[in-house]
Amino acid sequence: MKPNLPQIKNMSIREQSLDTLREAILSGELKPGQALTEMDLSRQLGVSRAPIREALRILNSEGLVETIPYHGTTVRRLTRADIEELYGMRILLENYAMERALQLGQPDEFAHLRAIVNAMVRAGDRGDFRAVNALDRDFHDALMEMSRHSLMAAMWQMVAMKVRQVMALVNRRNSDLTQIARHHLPLLDAMEARDQARAGEYLRAHIASAGDLIAEDWLETE
Amino acid sequence: MKPNLPQIKNMSIREQSLDTLREAILSGELKPGQALTEMDLSRQLGVSRAPIREALRILNSEGLVETIPYHGTTVRRLTRADIEELYGMRILLENYAMERALQLGQPDEFAHLRAIVNAMVRAGDRGDFRAVNALDRDFHDALMEMSRHSLMAAMWQMVAMKVRQVMALVNRRNSDLTQIARHHLPLLDAMEARDQARAGEYLRAHIASAGDLIAEDWLETE
DNA sequence: ACTTTATCAATTGTCTACAATATACAAACT
DNA sequence: AGTTTGTATATTGTAGACAATTGATAAAGT
Incomplete structure (x- = not known):
């Protein structure tokens, strides 16, 4: 039935x-x-x-x-300052989300993260641009989910939207992608070890490097 | 002319x-x-x-x-969890804003903060409920202004709105008010001394205590 | 030549009427 | 009695017409 x-x-x-x-x-x-x-x-x-x-x-x-x-x-036009603010906010929100996820995340959720990262690395190795991006978004969305904080999830939504827009507007070197995919490995390792400090380091480095890469070749389109 | x-x-x-x-x-x-x-x-x-x-x-x-x-x-209905999330987010945003304000704030802005706090304490002493609330908002808005971060200011706007709503819905003991006004004194002292760690402590304590007071007598109106 | 005023075209702002949908309740059926 | 089906009503969703405003351009005045 x-x-x-x-x-x-x-x-x-x-x-x-x-x-x-x-x-x-x-x-x-x-x-x-x-x-x-x-x-x-x-x-x-x-x-x-x-x-x-x-x-x-x-x-x-x-x-x-x-x-x-x-x-x-x-x-809306995006200035370089907008992008720097965007990535600064990303670090702030995601670091907080990560701290909470370490405390509140369930085992199956960690397993889910692991599956996403594995798929992301494979996609990076075969040069599948779109798949890496999609999986990267999945990873960070899943992290937000794990943090059990609906208000932050709403704010993350806003930030993630703009990040997506910026990524679409900038022409990235594809070589960066496999590197970004691999960034998630040590981050997840530290998270599974519940090593908040180390995970925070990797997270900040990961986001900051992505942000810098973009801010670098951002042409003010004015 | x-x-x-x-x-x-x-x-x-x-x-x-x-x-x-x-x-x-x-x-x-x-x-x-x-x-x-x-x-x-x-x-x-x-x-x-x-x-x-x-x-x-x-x-x-x-x-x-x-x-x-x-x-x-x-x-929209507000649950107790909403309020806890709200004050958690407030700590996260304001602490970050404060750190930036210490680096980027101008002398006249610090003077402005001092003026606000002085007025707030006076208002608290004479039991002027509405004035304390208004000045408290002014203080935290000014802090956001000093942090030079428009994206965070936008998010703060959202949080501040809901805080205002919650404050209006809960019936506060007026005795709390003078206390809350005085919380700003050591916070501002630490800020003027550029003591980020100590200011952060006072800020977190200030916000958390305000949040707890409210969450305490929050009646789920369902 | 310069300033001011009038006119025009494009666009958004608002209003009213009508269509679509959801809920509750009554009626019919088994 | 209980379930299904129909109907009424209140509310939101959409459409199209008209009003208001802006900015640019032309015309008039000095």
Whole structure:
């Protein structure tokens, strides 16, 4: 008596528009500075302006777009300072999350982390750019999950979004990727040994190096 | 040639509605669980539903209200766990802000902090409940300003909002207030001496004690 | 030439009407 | 009696029309 039919999700047009626009921004398809005219968007997505407007208000409060009254909405520009702040915040949040995860994480969750890291290293070795990125996100999301702190998870969500956007906008050398994948190995080792200090060191180094690599070749697009 | 006329602010109805509703929630006038019907709100504020809806979408992404599709919007309920997380996050953010403020703060900013604290202690001595709260907020906002970190300031904004809401909902013993005012004295002393470790201790103790006082007599209103 | 004012086009802001959905409750069926 | 099905009502979701505002450009005045 369990046919296991797939849930039919009835997403409102607002939410579909929101997801579409956010995805376009985070993937770099919509570039910083790009003008988002409500009428254009509504025509492109084949809907009226009302749900588009509500989606834009949400994107605005997420900090992804900027609206000037009676003038228009644009994708928010990112300065080098923004990126430095972003990675500083990442270290702060993730380090805290890691400390809590060491105390509150369950054995199966550590095993899950291990599985992610293994897959990430394999993906890095075969040069699968997209897979490494996806698994890296999985790893850090899982870490947040383990920390059992919904408020921080919400804030992490914001930070992770912008990190994704930055990563999409910068053209990374693929050689960095296998290295970044391998960074997770000693980090996870230290975590499994419940060595908070050492794990913190690796985490900070990992994030900071990723941030520096990006800030380095960030061209102010102004 | 400077008549110094007051700026006429042309705030959109959406923003006025947003400010009004947010203020009502943060001041405790609109209580957690309270239903916010779009039609009612639009009638009460004398505007149409469109700007109300946009305001509600923003409040939703700020985490102040919750919307269930086709069912309605309500003021978000606060559990005891929420409050504990809130004060945990406050310690994390403010401690980081303080560290940065010690490095980046200007002399006049430290003087400003001192002025705030002096006024706060005086207000506490004469039992001026509202003034202590306002000055306490000023102090922590000024600290954020000094840390020169706009992303953290944005996150602080979220945390500070919810702190304000919680403070409005709990019935505090006024005796606590003068004590809380005086907590700022040794903290600021340590900061002026650039003693990061000691300032961090006072800060954590200050916030944690405030959080505990509140979590203590938090009645789950469910 | 320069300043000021008028006009225009583009865009967002707001309103009203209508459609879609969810919940509760009544009615029909077994 | 209990379960299912239909219906009513309240509420949110969406659409399209109109109003308000801005910035640029042209016209008028000095």
